[in-house]
Amino acid sequence: MPQIQTLSGEVLTSRKAETLNSQSIRKTVAVRDINIINDTTIEYQGKRLEITKEAFKGLIKMIGMSQSFTKKFESLFNPEAKAQFINTMKNAMATQLNDITIILSPTTKKIVGFSKKATDLISHERFVGLTDRLVDQHGLEITNWGVDANNGSVTINAFNPQAQFDVPGLSDEVFTAGITMKNSPLGGIQIMPYVNRLWCSNGLTTAMSQESYSLNNLSGDSMEKFHEHMAQLRQNKFIPSGFQDRIKQAVNTPASMREMTWAHNQIKKHVGDKAESWIPLMENEAAYTKANIPVIEPKAAKTNQSIWSVVNGMTHVATHAPDMLAMNMQDKDSTELMVQAGNLLGRQWNLQGATRSPFAENAHLDSTAQITTPVVAVL
Numbered sequence: 001m002p003q004i005q006t007l008s009g010e011v012l013t014s015r016k017a018e019t020l021n022s023q024s025i026r027k028t029v030a031v032r033d034i035n036i037i038n039d040t041t042i043e044y045q046g047k048r049l050e051i052t053k054e055a056f057k058g059l060i061k062m063i064g065m066s067q068s069f070t071k072k073f074e075s076l077f078n079p080e081a082k083a084q085f086i087n088t089m090k091n092a093m094a095t096q097l098n099d100i101t102i103i104l105s106p107t108t109k110k111i112v113g114f115s116k117k118a119t120d121l122i123s124h125e126r127f128v129g130l131t132d133r134l135v136d137q138h139g140l141e142i143t144n145w146g147v148d149a150n151n152g153s154v155t156i157n158a159f160n161p162q163a164q165f166d167v168p169g170l171s172d173e174v175f176t177a178g179i180t181m182k183n184s185p186l187g188g189i190q191i192m193p194y195v196n197r198l199w200c201s202n203g204l205t206t207a208m209s210q211e212s213y214s215l216n217n218l219s220g221d222s223m224e225k226f227h228e229h230m231a232q233l234r235q236n237k238f239i240p241s242g243f244q245d246r247i248k249q250a251v252n253t254p255a256s257m258r259e260m261t262w263a264h265n266q267i268k269k270h271v272g273d274k275a276e277s278w279i280p281l282m283e284n285e286a287a288y289t290k291a292n293i294p295v296i297e298p299k300a301a302k303t304n305q306s307i308w309s310v311v312n313g314m315t316h317v318a319t320h321a322p323d324m325l326a327m328n329m330q331d332k333d334s335t336e337l338m339v340q341a342g343n344l345l346g347r348q349w350n351l352q353g354a355t356r357s358p359f360a361e362n363a364h365l366d367s368t369a370q371i372t373t374p375v376v377a378v379l
Contacts, residue, residue: 004159004176004196006141015145015331019124024112024152024185025104026121031063031096036086042111049104051111058186062100062114063092103185105150112151113186124154126218127183131156138234140178143196143203146332153184155335157194157203163237164198167244170251174198177238180205180335189215191230192339193240197312204315204345205338211240246345250308256350258298260284263310266340267317270333278313280305299350307349314341 007015027044035043039056042049051059101115115121134140140158147154159178167173180194191213196203213229215222255263260281267275276282284303288295295301305313318337 004141004143004198006143007145012142012145015147016128018147018149019128019145019154022106022147022149022152022154023124024106024121025109026115026185027102027104028099029102030099031093034093036089036093038086039082044102049102049109049111055103055111055113058114060089062116063089063096065089065092103152106152107149115185121185122183122189122215122218124152124183127154127181127189130189130218131181134158134179134181134230138230144331144335144338146330146335148332151185153182153186153332155180155182155332155339157205157335157338159194159196160234160238163239165237165239165244167247170248173247177240179233179238180339187214188217191215191226192342193238193243194338195240195243197315203319203338204311205335205342211236211238247308250311250345250349251306253307253349254302254351255305255307255310256299257284257288257295257301257303259307259344259350260303260305260310261298263314263341263344266337267314270337271317275317278317279310302351307344311341311345314338314344 029044033044036059037043037048039053040050042051042059098116101117101121102111103113103115103121104110105112135142135158139160139162141161142156142158144155144157146156157178157180159176161176163177165175165177167175175195175197178194178196180190180192182190182192184190191211192205193211194203194205211233213226215226260279264275264279264281267279284305285295287304288301314337318334318341
């Protein structure tokens with residue numbers, strides 16, 4: 001059974017320094033002093049600042065306009081209609097007396113988000129200090145430390161070597177558990193369950209769990225509740241509730257063409273056409289074409305892969321691709337891909353029963369070979 005690779009002291013020192021240098025830039029301003037030029041630019045005190053698409057959506061919400069306004073704006077293509085929408089926003093902002101904090105990228109200097117209170121933002125320095133304490137208190141070892149200098153977020157994966165568990169009834173499904181720690185200028189500190197499949201050292205982060213925890217400030221009362229939560233996690237060996245049952249369901253549920261396409265695209269962003277080696281999308285498309293079965297509704301079309309094999313295809317790339325493919329895939333990309341894989345495992349799946357497909361019944365159940373090697377399994 002492979003040994004999980006952890007970060008050396010030298011690498012950790014380097015990551016900490018990188019983290020401290022990637023702190024987002026913050027500026028608290030009066031809402032009425034912000035002048036919206038368009039959906040990509042705002043002006044403050046005569047200086048124009050670029051704004052990301054997600055940040056613009058956040059501004060719409062921040063000034064009290066409903067989500068329907070966001071959807072309406074995204075559907076507008078007529079310049080005049082967009083200008084009218086912008087004027088509506090300007091009028092709403094001109095009457096507001098409150099302040100908001102603008103959050104800018106430490107590298108591009110673009111606006112990446114807004115916060116109602118500056119106290120909701122936790123510095124990377126304090127986050128690193130908290131991480132050091134959690135590692136010491138709970139016997140954790142760090143496997144990934146990703147820094148996204150574009151938006152100023154940091155994500156760390158760590159596991160407890162003593163927190164091992166298996167999935168009854170399934171061979172080779174042995175895991176060790178821990179936590180993912182993330183600090184974001186848009187969401188504060190988040191703690192999420194992190195599991196590592198020992199057979200192939202694939203890592204996975206799941207935010208869809210009752211063990212997830214958000215921390216927006218480091219006050220005494222908040223920290224007391226947080227440490228109580230951490231103590232409970234350790235008592236339960238960091239194992240996410242219902243995780244074993246979820247894996248069994250994923251092994252026995254075929255992935256739809258829609259789910260496979262989504263996973264393939266997530267991987268392709270990092271490894272290009274080699275994505276087919278882990279998520280055989282084109283192979284499945286060719287099988288439908290050969291069988292003369294049109295894929296009218298992708299979410300109802302069964303593939304030859306289980307949900308579990310697709311999840312592990314994603315985590316295999318996240319964990320191993322930087323070494324195997326010599327790709328320019330950074331730790332921040334790996335940690336994000338692990339979260340996306342965890343989201344797929346946690347969400348409601350398209351297929352719960354058999355659908356018409358070119359594959360033999362239960363062909364998708366032979367998933368173990370597909371998820372442990374970077375080659376396409378034979379149908």
